[in-house]
Amino acid sequence: MSAKKNSWWGYGKPKQFHSLDNLKYLYYVLTKNSTVTEQNASLLVETLRSISEILIWGDQNDSTVFDFFLEKNMLLFFSQILRQKSARFIVVQLLQTLNILFENIRHETSLYYLLSNNHINTMIQHRYDFNDEEILAYYISFLKTLSLKLNSQTIHFFFNEVSMEFPLYTDAIKFFNHSESMVRIAVRTITLNVWQVQDSRTRCFTDAVNTAPYFSNLVWCMGNLALDLDKELRKVVSNNDAGLNSTNNDKINTILAEHLDYLHYINDIFELQSRSLTDSLCENLIDGLFLPLYIRSLIPRDSSSTSRSSRIHRHLSLLLLSQVYSIIDCSSLINSLTNIITQSSQTLDLSSVRFLPPTSDIRQLTANSSTPPGSSSEDVNVITGRSSFYAQHSSHLASPSSQSCPEIREVMNATDEEKLVTSSSTLIETRESIFNNSVVQYLHLQRKDDSSILMALLVIHAVTTNHSINKHSLFLTGIIDPTSSLIDGVLLNLRRSTQSNFRIRPVTVEMAVHTLLNLCKINYDFKYKTGEDLNEEYNHMLGGDSSPPTKKPSTLCNESVNDKERSKTDSSSEPRYFLEDR
Numbered sequence: 001m002s003a004k005k006n007s008w009w010g011y012g013k014p015k016q017f018h019s020l021d022n023l024k025y026l027y028y029v030l031t032k033n034s035t036v037t038e039q040n041a042s043l044l045v046e047t048l049r050s051i052s053e054i055l056i057w058g059d060q061n062d063s064t065v066f067d068f069f070l071e072k073n074m075l076l077f078f079s080q081i082l083r084q085k086s087a088r089f090i091v092v093q094l095l096q097t098l099n100i101l102f103e104n105i106r107h108e109t110s111l112y113y114l115l116s117n118n119h120i121n122t123m124i125q126h127r128y129d130f131n132d133e134e135i136l137a138y139y140i141s142f143l144k145t146l147s148l149k150l151n152s153q154t155i156h157f158f159f160n161e162v163s164m165e166f167p168l169y170t171d172a173i174k175f176f177n178h179s180e181s182m183v184r185i186a187v188r189t190i191t192l193n194v195w196q197v198q199d200s201r202t203r204c205f206t207d208a209v210n211t212a213p214y215f216s217n218l219v220w221c222m223g224n225l226a227l228d229l230d231k232e233l234r235k236v237v238s239n240n241d242a243g244l245n246s247t248n249n250d251k252i253n254t255i256l257a258e259h260l261d262y263l264h265y266i267n268d269i270f271e272l273q274s275r276s277l278t279d280s281l282c283e284n285l286i287d288g289l290f291l292p293l294y295i296r297s298l299i300p301r302d303s304s305s306t307s308r309s310s311r312i313h314r315h316l317s318l319l320l321l322s323q324v325y326s327i328i329d330c331s332s333l334i335n336s337l338t339n340i341i342t343q344s345s346q347t348l349d350l351s352s353v354r355f356l357p358p359t360s361d362i363r364q365l366t367a368n369s370s371t372p373p374g375s376s377s378e379d380v381n382v383i384t385g386r387s388s389f390y391a392q393h394s395s396h397l398a399s400p401s402s403q404s405c406p407e408i409r410e411v412m413n414a415t416d417e418e419k420l421v422t423s424s425s426t427l428i429e430t431r432e433s434i435f436n437n438s439v440v441q442y443l444h445l446q447r448k449d450d451s452s453i454l455m456a457l458l459v460i461h462a463v464t465t466n467h468s469i470n471k472h473s474l475f476l477t478g479i480i481d482p483t484s485s486l487i488d489g490v491l492l493n494l495r496r497s498t499q500s501n502f503r504i505r506p507v508t509v510e511m512a513v514h515t516l517l518n519l520c521k522i523n524y525d526f527k528y529k530t531g532e533d534l535n536e537e538y539n540h541m542l543g544g545d546s547s548p549p550t551k552k553p554s555t556l557c558n559e560s561v562n563d564k565e566r567s568k569t570d571s572s573s574e575p576r577y578f579l580e581d582r
Contacts (some may be wrong), residue, residue, distance in 0.1 A: 017050075018057040020064055027068075030077045036086045044081065045093040045476050052097040056104045066110050074162045074168065075119040082126045088135060095138035100121070102145045111149060115157035124167045133180075140186045142518055143172050147193035161204065163443075166205055169194050178524070188265045195272055216358035217286040222262050223293050223310075223355050226320060229255045230312040259320065263327040270330035271512050280332045290337060292355040294321055298438045299345045310355040314438060316453040325462035325469075334468040341435040342474075348434065435463075437488070443489025450508045453493050457511045460486060464518050471522050490516045509546050 014021040029047050033040040051074070058065025083201075088096075105111050116122070124143065146168055147160070158168045172190040175183050191214075195206065232252050266285070269277055293310060297317040321341075328334060340348065343376045357476075394497060442456035463469065490512050497504035497512075 017521075018054060018061075020062060020068060020282075023051065023054045023058070023065055023068060025292050026054070027072055027074060034080065036081060036084050036090060036526070040213045041087055041090055044442070045090055045400065047076075048090075048093050048097045052063075052101045054547070055101055055110075059105050059110045063109075066113050070113045070116070073117065075114070075117065079119050079122050079126075082123060085454075088129070088132055092134055092138055092220065095135065095142050099138060099142045099145050102142075102149060108153075111154065112157075115154065116158075121158060121160075122169050123163075124171055136175075136180075136183065140172075140183050142177065143168060144186045144189055147190040149400070150193050152197060152199055154200055155194075155202055159199075159202050161201055164205060166202070169308055172369065176218070181261075185261070188268075192265075192272070193266055195269070195274060195277060203274070203276070207280075211277065211280050212284070213358065213360040215281050216267075216288060216360070218262070218287040219284045220358050221472070222259065223289050225255055225259050225262070226312050226316065227310060229259070233290070233313065233316060244547045252294060260323060260327070263323055267328050267330070270328070270333070280331060282336065285333065286336060287353075288358075289355075290338070291350060292353045294324075294436075295341060295348075295434060296350050296353060298341075298434050304580050315451065315455050318438065318442070318459045322455075322458040322462040325459070325466045329468050330468070331468040331470075331471065334466055335470050338463070338469055338474075344432040345434055345437070346432075347493070388563070440489055443486070443493060449492075450502075450504050453504070454508045457508065457515050460490075461511065461515045461518060463521055471525070474522070487516070487519055490519070 009021055012090075016022065026047050029043065033044055033047075036044060054065060055069060063310055078098070081090060102114065105114065124146075128135050128139055130139070137532060150158070169190070171272050172187050176187045176191075177185055178187070194202070229252065230256065232248060236252075266281065269281055284351045285534055293312065294317050297311045301311070324337070325334065379387075387576050439456045439460060442452040464471075492510065494503060494516070495513070496502040497509045
């Protein structure tokens with residue numbers, strides 16, 4: 001018995017690596033090397049790595065391993081190593097050990113052992129050298145791994161209700177705008193994992209202390225991305241003769257990808273279905289980004305105005321709005337945004353709206369909350385969409401009745417060919433709105449390239465295919481009204497694609513076809529549900545998938561002569577419109 005005992009007290013290393021005796025031996029090594037020096041640094045690194053392997057093995061095979069680990073409070077040695085300002089490779093190994101350990105622990109009892117005594121929170125709050133990219137990478141990975149373990153029970157190990165501290169959350173969001181994409185993505189994952197836990201006290205803390213400042217900084221970063229993208233695109237236009245070099249192309253693609261990542265992250269937040277998060281985020285997006293930058297850029301600048309507010313090109317504004325409608329699936333945000341863009345520029349006063357930086361720096365947020373103990377998230381006075389613009393448009397748009405809008409009952413008796421000829425010369429009168437003015441103008445521009453046309457088609461397709469939007473409201477604004485210039489503009493460009501003096505690319509033609517089919521589908525559905533007598537010549541074009549094309553460019557083929565003759569004699573037969581591969 002004494003020989004076995006001596007083996008782990010320093011007279012010999014146990015032969016079996018995965019064993020309780022080996023863990024006892026490693027504990028002895030830690031006690032004898034509590035002070036880090038250059039001589040024992042390598043030994044400590046190997047000891048930390050071995051401890052994590054034995055703990056993972058013990059979690060699955062021998063419960064006495066964790067009993068010993070808890071009895072000797074071995075995590076305390078980890079904290080002591082950090083406090084000694086150890087060499088970077090020891091800190092890296094320690095973070096790597098913790099990350100591997102928590103990533104592979106399966107039993108809740110073992111997890112509770114590791115999270116007890118508050119040592120993990122102490123190590124989270126340690127002042128690391130984040131200028132070292134490797135330390136930062138392992139630190140963020142460690143926080144992400146911890147967030148994956150959060151549930152209604154384990155979250156109380158991280159959130160101190162007495163002192164109102166939540167280092168796992170507050171220390172993570174300080175890196176939300178880090179230059180490394182891996183760090184940014186990890187921070188977003190951490191926040192989502194925190195917010196999805198159904199715990200009233202934690203939600204009270206995040207809502208009252210950090211949510212509004214975090215979202216205001218988030219939309220500020222998105223706006224700066226749009227401004228950077230506008231700057232890069234203007235460089236390309238100014239150097240058009242030189243062409244688009246690889247550096248410009250890579251930078252533009254990177255910024256666009258980052259903007260898409262932000263939108264997917266925002267949609268993930270909405271899918272949590274938290275009222276406080278949704279209202280706060282909607283308010284910040286509309287008041288801090290959409291109105292002062294995206295929508296304001298669609299309105300022509302007043303020549304008499306001396307304002308130097310931030311703007312982006314209308315092309316880019318339409319592109320970014322199309323991404324918003326394509327990705328975001330939150331009815332409160334989408335319907336509020338739709339209600340805004342379908343107003344006239346005279347009705348919507350944006351003279352005082354500016355794209356401004358947030359009032360608080362996310363890196364200086366404190367974890368101290370003044371929320372009294374015992375209060376719930378419903379008691380906190382959280383900003384939930386009470387701003388001047390969001391309050392006006394936050395409610396769902398009411399479905400219009402057929403009696404309230406006589407415009408949608410009007411039937412255009414002209415044939416398709418007559419409408420195309422008419423639309424090429426004059427614009428058919430439609431309801432005045434920011435959306436219609438921008439899109440209709442682009443559809444009817446006579447330019448050598450089709451970039452403006454494609455931007456207009458993208459945003460029309462995105463608006464009409466969004467599942468959260470109130471389709472009936474689109475008839476009130478003339479977006480889907482068959483007598484509007486939008487449909488005529490789409491038909492006009494399909495006709496232009498057959499003319500040699502216009503450069504209409506196949507991708508634009510196919511997008512026009514799918515957009516037109518989608519408009520007709522919604523037109524048909526509205527007629528079926530409301531009984532409106534809409535123009536029949538649009539309804540017979542219903543068919544196929546309205547989603548963006550994935551195959552090679554296709555062409556809208558007209559019915560054959562025989563089909564036309566049959567349609568005149570047989571009222572039951574409808575003309576067939578279909579997509580055919582070239």
